[in-house]
Amino acid sequence: MTSSHQTFGQEFYPHESxxxxxxxxxxxxxxxxxxxxQIALGLPQPSAHTRRRVAEKLVQRYxxxxxxxxxxxxxxxxxxxxxxxxxxxxxxIELLYLRLAQIDTLVGxxxxxxxxxxxxxxxxxxxxxxxxFAARNGGQLFGLSxxxxxxxxxxxQITRGFxxxxxxxxxxxxxxxxxxxxxxxxxxxxxxxxxxxxxxPRHPAAYxxxxxxxxxxxxxxxxxxxxLPHAQHSGGVTLAPGVLKIADFARTxxxxxxxxxxxxxxxxxxxxxxxxxxxxRLTFGNLDVLADALLSRAL
Numbered sequence: 140m141t142s143s144h145q146t147f148g149q150e151f152y153p154h155e156s157x158x159x160x161x162x163x164x165x166x167x168x169x170x171x172x173x174x175x176x177q178i179a180l181g182l183p184q185p186s187a188h189t190r191r192r193v194a195e196k197l198v199q200r201y202x203x204x205x206x207x208x209x210x211x212x213x214x215x216x217x218x219x220x221x222x223x224x225x226x227x228x229x230x231x232i233e234l235l236y237l238r239l240a241q242i243d244t245l246v247g248x249x250x251x252x253x254x255x256x257x258x259x260x261x262x263x264x265x266x267x268x269x270x271x272f273a274a275r276n277g278g279q280l281f282g283l284s285x286x287x288x289x290x291x292x293x294x295x296q297i298t299r300g301f302x303x304x305x306x307x308x309x310x311x312x313x314x315x316x317x318x319x320x321x322x323x324x325x326x327x328x329x330x331x332x333x334x335x336x337x338x339x340p341r342h343p344a345a346y347x348x349x350x351x352x353x354x355x356x357x358x359x360x361x362x363x364x365x366x367l368p369h370a371q372h373s374g375g376v377t378l379a380p381g382v383l384k385i386a387d388f389a390r391t392x393x394x395x396x397x398x399x400x401x402x403x404x405x406x407x408x409x410x411x412x413x414x415x416x417x418x419x420r421l422t423f424g425n426l427d428v429l430a431d432a433l434l435s436r437a438l
Contacts, residue, residue, distance in 0.1 A: 149192070149193055149196040150320060150323065150324075151235070151236070151239065151323065151324045151327045151328070152193060152197065153231070153232045153235050153236075153327055153328070155181075155182055155183070155193070155197065156197050156200070156201065156222075156235050157222065157223075157228075157231050157232075157235070158178075158181055159178045159181075159194070159197045159198075159201070160201060160213075160219050160222045160223040161223045162177060162178060162181065163178075163202065163209070163213035163214075163219060163223070164213050164214050164219055164220060164223035164224065165223075166213075167212055167213060167214050168209065168213070169204075169208050169209045169210065169212050169213075170207070170208065170209075171198065171204060171205075171206065171207055171208055171209055172207075174198060174202075174209060174213075175191065175194045175195050175198055176191075176194075178194040178197060178198065179191045179193070179194040182194060200238065200239055200242060201218065201219065201222075201235070201238060202216065202219065203216060215427075217426040217427045217429065217430035218234070218238065218360075218426075218430070220430050220431075220434075221234065221356065221360065221430040221433060221434065222234050222235065224434050225356065225434065227354055227356070229329070229353075229354055230353075230354035230356045230357050232327070232328055232329070233328060233329070233353050233354060233357040233392070234356070234357055234360060235328075236324065236325075236327075236328035236330070237357065237360070237361055237364075237388070237391065237392065239324060240324075240391050243321065243324070245312065245317065245318065245321045246321045246324050246325065247391055248310065249302070249321055249322065249325060250325060250330065250390060250391050250392075250393055251387065251390040251391055252264055252265065253297065253302065253305065254297070254325070254330070254331060254346075254348060254393055255390040255393060257272075257295050257297055258294070258295050258297075258347065258348035258393070259348070259393065259394075259395050261295070264305060264309075265309070266308075266309050267305075272301075275301050275304060275305075276296075276297060276298050276301040277296075277298045277300075277301070277336055277343060277345070294347050294348065295347065295348070296334070296336055296345040296346065296347050297345060297346050297347070298336065298343050298344070298345045299319075299322075299343065299344040299345065299346070300343060302318065302322070302346070303315055303318060306318055322346065325346075326346075329349055329351050330348070330349060330351060330392070330393050331346045331347065331348060331349055331393075332346065332347055332348075332349045333345070333346055334346070334347065348393060351393070352394075352398055353392050353394065353398075353402075355402065355405055355406065355409070355433075356433045356434075357392070358392070358394075358402040358406065359402075359406050359411045359412075359429070359433060360429070360430075360433065361388035361389075361391070361392060362378075362383070362386070362388055362406070362412075363421060363423065363426065363429055364388065364426070365386055365387055365388045366378060366386075366421065367421060367423075367424075367425075367426065367429075370420075370421050370424075371424070376420065376421070377415050377416075377418040377419070377420050378412075378418055378419045378420065378421075379417075379418050380400065380403065380417070380418070380419070383399055383403060383419070384396040384399045384400070403419060407419065409436060410422060410432075410436075411423070411429075411432070411433075
């Protein structure tokens with residue numbers, strides 16, 4: 140992750156995004172400017188200029204197409220259809236976060252490269268040993284590398300100061316407001332929670348992993364989105380459980396290995412995955428069919 144990676148200047152706006160995708164799915168507008176105009180009309184910001192800018196950002200994040208047209212039409216885009224027609228609000232927000240984390244690489248890097256190792260595998264981020272991490276993180280979590288997953292331990296906290304320092308030193312990223320905005324995305328998606336470290340002087344702001352899980356549609360979509368291209372390219376792919384537990388999508392969603400295993404078992408029982416010996420394979424060959432199946436029988 141470096142400062143050359145792409146980040147976006149707007150907030151997450153999950154509820155506005157859901158309304159925008161529903162509007163697009165209903166109106167079936169393919170003219171990009173017309174869709175942006177319709178989305179802007181329904182936004183709450185007082186300034187017309189701000190509403191337009193936010194609408195442009197939402198279209199850029201969640202729709203494919205050219206500068207002039209949405210292509211294929213919104214209702215034919217499986218991601219748009221899945222979110223717009225989903226009736227489970229947490230799943231909608233998780234799916235929006237997943238897509239945003241793919242295109243806003245700062246958000247994804249925070250999840251995969253800092254929160255996942257510290258909060259789930261109980262290891263310091265890459266480039267630091269346990270003592271270095273503790274010294275830079277308010278003196279917290281000495282002996283971190285000796286804490287095994289599943290062992291009793293206080294939930295790790297990561298100070299805002301450490302996150303900014305790590306981004307500067309390891310990613311050459313110096314934009315503090317943008318980093319804070321990325322952290323707000325993780326909060327709004329339910330991945331992390333902000334709190335104060337009351338046992339330290341001045342009670343610095345810190346973040347911990349939320350007590351969260353994800354909906355089955357989110358898990359299955361994320362798994363397919365990562366591995367279906369490989370299956371299509373090679374004519375099929377088997378997925379070892381150990382690979383899935385540390386896959387990019389699992390780390391982006393901040394899922395521990397037990398959660399991944401549980402969701403894989405449920406996905407198999409619902410017909411989204413099939414057993415192939417000890418491994419698993421995908422049962423759908425494209426995202427269009429998958430989206431329709433998720434809408435009809437995932438929840």
